[in-house]
Amino acid sequence: MKTGFAAAFGLCLALPVAIPEEPAPLAGFSADSARAEREWEAKFRAIPDPALLRAYMERLSARPHHVGSPYDRDNAEWLLGKFREWGLDAHVENFDVLFPTPKERLLEMVAPTHFVARIEEPTVAVDPTSSQHDEQLPTYNAYSIDGDVTGPLVYVNFGVPDDYETLDRYGVSVKGAIVIARYGGSWRGIKPKVAAEHGAIGCLIYSDPRDDGYAPGQVFPAGPYRPKDGVQRGSVMDMPIYPGDPLTPGVGATPQATRLPLDQAVTLTKIPVMPISYADAQPLMAALEGPVAPAPWRGGLPVTYRLGPGPAQVHLKLKFNWDQKPLYDVIARIPGAVYPDEWIIRGNHHDAWVNGAEDPISGTIAELEEARAMAELLKQGWKPKRTIIFCVWDGEEPGLLGSTEWAEEHDAELRSHAAMYINSDSNSRGYLGVEGSHSLEHFINGVARDIPDPESNVTVWKRVQFQRIAGAGEGRMMMPQTDRAEARTRPDLRIGALGSGSDYTAFLDHVGVASLNLGFGGEDGGGIYHSIYDDFYWYTHFSDTTFVYGRALAQTAGTAVMRLAGADLLPFDFHDLADTLHRYVDEVEKLAHEKRDQTIERNRQIDDGVFAALEDPHVTMLPPPKEPVPPFLNFAPLENGLAALEHESQAFEQAAAHTAANGGSALARAELKDVNDRLTVFERAFLSSDGLPSRPWFKHQIYAPGLYTGYGVKTLPAVREAIEQKQWKLADEEIARVGKVLENAADAIRGATAALKQATM
Ligand SMILES: [Zn+2]
Numbered sequence: 128m129k130t131g132f133a134a135a136f137g138l139c140l141a142l143p144v145a146i147p148e149e150p151a152p153l154a155g156f157s158a159d160s161a162r163a164e165r166e167w168e169a170k171f172r173a174i175p176d177p178a179l180l181r182a183y184m185e186r187l188s189a190r191p192h193h194v195g196s197p198y199d200r201d202n203a204e205w206l207l208g209k210f211r212e213w214g215l216d217a218h219v220e221n222f223d224v225l226f227p228t229p230k231e232r233l234l235e236m237v238a239p240t241h242f243v244a245r246i247e248e249p250t251v252a253v254d255p256t257s258s259q260h261d262e263q264l265p266t267y268n269a270y271s272i273d274g275d276v277t278g279p280l281v282y283v284n285f286g287v288p289d290d291y292e293t294l295d296r297y298g299v300s301v302k303g304a305i306v307i308a309r310y311g312g313s314w315r316g317i318k319p320k321v322a323a324e325h326g327a328i329g330c331l332i333y334s335d336p337r338d339d340g341y342a343p344g345q346v347f348p349a350g351p352y353r354p355k356d357g358v359q360r361g362s363v364m365d366m367p368i369y370p371g372d373p374l375t376p377g378v379g380a381t382p383q384a385t386r387l388p389l390d391q392a393v394t395l396t397k398i399p400v401m402p403i404s405y406a407d408a409q410p411l412m413a414a415l416e417g418p419v420a421p422a423p424w425r426g427g428l429p430v431t432y433r434l435g436p437g438p439a440q441v442h443l444k445l446k447f448n449w450d451q452k453p454l455y456d457v458i459a460r461i462p463g464a465v466y467p468d469e470w471i472i473r474g475n476h477h478d479a480w481v482n483g484a485e486d487p488i489s490g491t492i493a494e495l496e497e498a499r500a501m502a503e504l505l506k507q508g509w510k511p512k513r514t515i516i517f518c519v520w521d522g523e524e525p526g527l528l529g530s531t532e533w534a535e536e537h538d539a540e541l542r543s544h545a546a547m548y549i550n551s552d553s554n555s556r557g558y559l560g561v562e563g564s565h566s567l568e569h570f571i572n573g574v575a576r577d578i579p580d581p582e583s584n585v586t587v588w589k590r591v592q593f594q595r596i597a598g599a600g601e602g603r604m605m606m607p608q609t610d611r612a613e614a615r616t617r618p619d620l621r622i623g624a625l626g627s628g629s630d631y632t633a634f635l636d637h638v639g640v641a642s643l644n645l646g647f648g649g650e651d652g653g654g655i656y657h658s659i660y661d662d663f664y665w666y667t668h669f670s671d672t673t674f675v676y677g678r679a680l681a682q683t684a685g686t687a688v689m690r691l692a693g694a695d696l697l698p699f700d701f702h703d704l705a706d707t708l709h710r711y712v713d714e715v716e717k718l719a720h721e722k723r724d725q726t727i728e729r730n731r732q733i734d735d736g737v738f739a740a741l742e743d744p745h746v747t748m749l750p751p752p753k754e755p756v757p758p759f760l761n762f763a764p765l766e767n768g769l770a771a772l773e774h775e776s777q778a779f780e781q782a783a784a785h786t787a788a789n790g791g792s793a794l795a796r797a798e799l800k801d802v803n804d805r806l807t808v809f810e811r812a813f814l815s816s817d818g819l820p821s822r823p824w825f826k827h828q829i830y831a832p833g834l835y836t837g838y839g840v841k842t843l844p845a846v847r848e849a850i851e852q853k854q855w856k857l858a859d860e861e862i863a864r865v866g867k868v869l870e871n872a873a874d875a876i877r878g879a880t881a882a883l884k885q886a887t888m
Contacts, residue, residue, distance in 0.1 A: 278329065351653040361657050455529075485653070513693075561623070709769060771873035
């Protein structure tokens with residue numbers, strides 16, 4: 128990807144990095160304060176050091192450091208020591224959370240032949256930390272329930288709801304069966320959930336070599352991809368219901384917190400589930416008979432992919448230690464000089480599944496360098512206006528535990544004080560990926576224009592723009608579909624919406640703090656995710672080996688933090704927000720119309736006998752069932768809410784433009800506390816206290832992880848999911864409720880506009 132891209136644009140990797148063009152005015156700053164800000168930012172960006180990033184990674188990933196392990200605590204103490212050594216006010220905050228670890232694991236095929244799965248990742252001779260077996264967590268899925276089940280095997284592709292509709296048409300049922308799903312297509316926790324809903328009694332998830340094994344490249348240690356015995360560990364907690372400690376939903380898991388009994392923890396799986404390697408999956412898949420799987424279901428194993436059920440009979444036995452384990456969140460604080468009660472929060476986790484050099488340490492080390500650099504600036508006289516809080520979370524991997532418990536514990540304070548949360552979680556070479564609140568889209572575009580790309584002679588912003596114009600590469604972060612003309616002409620590059628999968632979730636979805644997730648990627652593939660091979664050896668051979676993209680992440684996130692903390696007026700922008708919301712409203716309306724048209728057409732084909740006539744009579748294929756035609760929905764409340772928000776965003780824009788006149792002299796002399804206070808809490812206007820239907824913990828009405836996608840975002844989730852799940856009455860109710868939320872947001876913007884005018888008249 129890299130080579131093709133560079134050749135097409137004649138870029139030379141050896142060129143020194145570019146100085147960004149003529150600095151643009153900084154939104155939210157008067158001319159004088161912008162000048163001072165840019166000087167401090169330039170000093171800041173010169174500090175992060177690739178050699179130190181490398182040294183931090185070597186230290187933090189030297190031993191396995193999952194929740195509850197000795198090295199997890201050791202790392203937290205080391206991080207605390209670093210913050211204090213640099214002169215920052217830091218402490219460790221503890222929580223006690225449910226964290227199951229394996230006591231017994233057995234997977235065997237009992238018919239037609241006998242085979243016992245290895246379920247172990249072997250040492251790789253050249254990779255020194257891969258031999259630390261005494262400290263490694265076995266391969267397992269956290270928050271699977273205990274179980275001892277035997278049944279016929281069925282292959283379910285990704286195991287998402289659509290796949291079960293396909294199985295129905297083949298006449299294949301998973302009732303009483305153990306399903307085998309491949310990774311991909313959804314977050315892993317969705318697979319056992321949907322399998323259980325269809326009557327399965329057990330679930331296996333394997334890494335197909337087509338995705339991250341020998342198909343895309345050479346396997347480790349010859350290359351970066353997954354070796355045959357490599358396994359993707361991971362959580363299967365039902366996080367779309369609520370993340371964090373399963374026993375303390377909505378409150379911090381402090382020693383005195385009231386805990387649910389284990390049998391009432393609804394986010395545990397309903398059936399036992401275990402991840403396996405492709406070496407272990409191959410004999411199981413080879414022993415399946417029944418219909419040949421449809422073409423899109425076939426992966427990279429050298430077997431004919433068939434659906435079953437059986438004749439392979441599988442025995443899965445899992446037992447866990449259901450213990451509580453301590454969390455160590457490391458928190459450091461730089462007090463604000465002017466607005467100490469407005470908080471800019473920066474976070475990345477420090478716990479890993481095993482050694483976790485890429486996930487998460489490649490992001491953790493960037494945050495550390497940001498803290499060291501800002502500590503240095505403080506000694507030189509830098510005074511951020513707002514309070515900056517560095518958080519290094521524990522327990523992200525099992526279920527966003529450290530960040531969720533901290534956000535729940537500090538819920539009330541965060542509601543009044545938190546202006547923004549900036550997250551990262553892993554980093555490699557390539558393009559800047561940004562997802563987040565669209566009220567920050569304009570702001571983060573401005574930051575990205577000021578960061579030089581370390582390997583090409585353009586800014587990181589320009590590189591993403593070229594990527595979109597060329598249609599080259601697939602940014603690692605989900606970028607929204609953008610057409611080429613728009614990439615050339617729209618002043619701001621669109622940012623993706625946040626689903627879930629990292630520590631921003633509690634901040635954005637539960638507390639309503641405007642959030643961004645940042646990271647570089649897209650140029651280095653790999654297949655070591657959540658395995659023992661994600662370690663220092665792998666990272667320094669196959670990823671950002673010179674740590675220049677680690678430095679770029681520190682420069683990007685640190686510049687964003689400083690600019691937010693230093694602005695006279697918080698640089699929220701509602702133009703891109705309104706533009707994006709308009710797209711979301713159009714999308715859900717289109718979705719409802721398409722559902723209706725498709726149902727009418729399909730029912731007609733069923734009545735006409737199209738399915739029956741076209742099917743091969745030698746293959747069992749059932750027609751899909753007829754469905755009631757969806758009613759027309761009344762989208763007026765959503766459109767009215769959107770119109771109000773668009774109107775108010777224009778009014779705010781005009782007022783803000785007025786403050787920028789005459790070198791921003793109005794900003795320089797104004798008393799801006801009232802308007803900043805209003806902007807600090809703006810994102811909270813998108814919350815509804817009842818939360819989303821059937822999942823009240825998720826309060827944000829614009830963004831949420833999908834109930835059946837997991838990490839994947841659903842925008843306008845209450846409305847979109849009601850339509851997708853054909854709950855028409857609910858859809859009508861939610862349209863009205865979300866319309867009201869848009870009106871609330873419009874009111875909040877109107878209040879901010881009035882306060883801004885008042886302050887700068
Ligand atoms: Zn991570």
